[in-house]
Amino acid sequence: MKHKVAVLVENNPGVLAKVANLFSRRGYNIDSLVVSDTEDKSISRMTIVVDGDEKTVEQVTKQLHKLVDVIKVNDLTHDDTVCRQLLLVRVAADRETRGEIIQLMDIFRARIIDIGRRSLIIEATGDESKIEAILKSLQPFGIQEIVKTGISAMVRSPKEK
């Protein structure tokens, strides 16, 4: 099962290497990893998607927490979260197919951000299943290149009572 783990780390040089090192040394598999700064410049946030059973992921979070540069580790898998990833995809398109692709992308609220003579670049954000659906719909036209970020996740605000 895929787990989303949010890790707050000190924004120190070498901290990404230490985290990546831990995963490889203990044989855990990273599906994706996103790092960015946060509202506090001294803290970076990593969102790591890791594949494994509950026991493995529990070890992952414990081992991560042992790193001195790690401030906080949260397994978000069972939380109510908003997840997004960014997709850039170059798809083959000529005068005949261009219109159809644009229509399709409207449905997904994806945007055309570059037009060439034989291709388009499309930008989309969404959760994993939406990104997958977009790619599937573009398959028949001929996908030439895909760039994806990893997943960024945030826990939903608690509902007012």
Place this chain on the structure above:
Amino acid sequence: MQQNGAQILISALEAQGVDTIFGYPGGAVLEIYDALKTSNIRHVLVRNEQGGAHAASGYARATGKVGVCLATSGPGATNLVTGIATANMDSVPLVAITGQVPRSMIGTDAFQEIDITGITSPITKHNYLVQNVEDLPRIIAEAFYIASTGRPGPVLIDIPRDVSQAKTEYVPVKEVDIRSYKPTVSGHMGMIKRAVKTIKASRKMVICVGGGVVASNSTAAVMKLAEMKNATVVSTMMGLSGYPDNDPRFLGMLGTYGNEGANLAVQDCDCLLALGMRFDDRVISTPGSFAPNAEIIHVDVDPAEIGKNVEINIPIVGDLRFVLDDLNAQLEKQDDMIVCENLYPQIPLPMSDGINVPWTMQLVESLVDKEKTIVTTDVGQHQVWTANSYRFTTPRKFISSGGLGTMGYGIPAAVGAQVACPDNLVIAVTGDGSFQMCMHELGTILEQELPIKIMVFNNNVLGMVRQLQYHYSGQRYSGVHFSKTVDFMMLAKAYGAAGYQITSKEEAPDILKEAFSNGRFSIIEIAIDPDDLCLPIVLGGHALDDMFLQPEE
């Protein structure tokens, strides 16, 4: 007053109470050695940086203080690696300081440049590459704090040469506050209450002492609990000396090379209280078969150890010092606690007829003042035999590489122990294989005039590997024989040591007595039979109570 980074480093080390550094100089640490020259800190010049790291580890384990080693950049730093990894596996508080090429040259593959923070990140508790001289006092203070608190471990500080040269005002750091590092101290009261309930009801209880008991000086608290409950006590190799071996409750070491009685007790007990240990595969043998009838209560300061190798019924994360006091206080209040009726029986170690390691170590035990005798070992058969035969009664008097199994540890660790405890008799027990892994440190012993006694059990083979080939390779012995014998007596002479040879049981007492009382560095060679096996042994895939006891005739 402006000082350079090197002077600030030394001042900060002095402020931490450092009295000894085990080191080896080089280009990238020139300024540090210059500053060391005018300091009161004793510098012990080792013969290879690996020896320096092991010596610092021996020093730390003999005293409980943080051991410090120092090396130059590049090969100096990489030579430390085995020592740092050894300390990491055995949770030894160590601060390793390395020189680095100047900041402007980092990343250019400069002469003697190596990415030592990258190399050591999986084998240190934490490490630092110092970027600014102003950061030095804080980093030194943090390094000692991290190394010595929570689950202790090694911390490396890499100092570029231009940081050592850069000048600034030295502002001492009084307090350390690291927001991302807050080790748990007290155990969860709810869990402690559950543990009390389980302990109270147990009729066949075993306490397993791990290295954490030694590290946290918790011997008295463990004894109190064991007495209250009349529980049987066993120990991991790292836990040896953490519980007095002359107590009838104590059955010695458990595990694949453990004592038969200890293994049978663990497999039969209904409650296992595991203290400061990590259920290493050499302790539990086959996962799933360990202590099948027991409710396992695991107390450890490192939450990542809980449930890692063995399913735990009651986990308690916390420092043994506090958890044991809480446990004892709760247990004392219970009127209806069941006291175990019987202890599990001691089973003596099998021994061969001729002169052998267990017999010799039992003799050694009878000749020395155990409260003032430190025994270090190398790794192999002699280590297992020593662990199973010499009865350790005082904490910190047994120093051996447990987790990493580092051959070559014993002699440099003895250097550190003897430097730390000059009034102790320090005996390094080794084999002819391990001896030759770090024998360069004989030069350090000679120069520092350390009266260390090296007992080298010589069977002309790498005995433990040979034994494994006996069990697993159908007695096809490969790469384990030394076809030419080292003349250890000539070697003793070369290094200014008194040399002794023991070839029979009859002459052993007199020779050992003389060697232990001559006041000088001594090498005692004892010839043993290469066919001797460490028995009993639990072979791969077997449970602890399924031991290989005797070779078939």
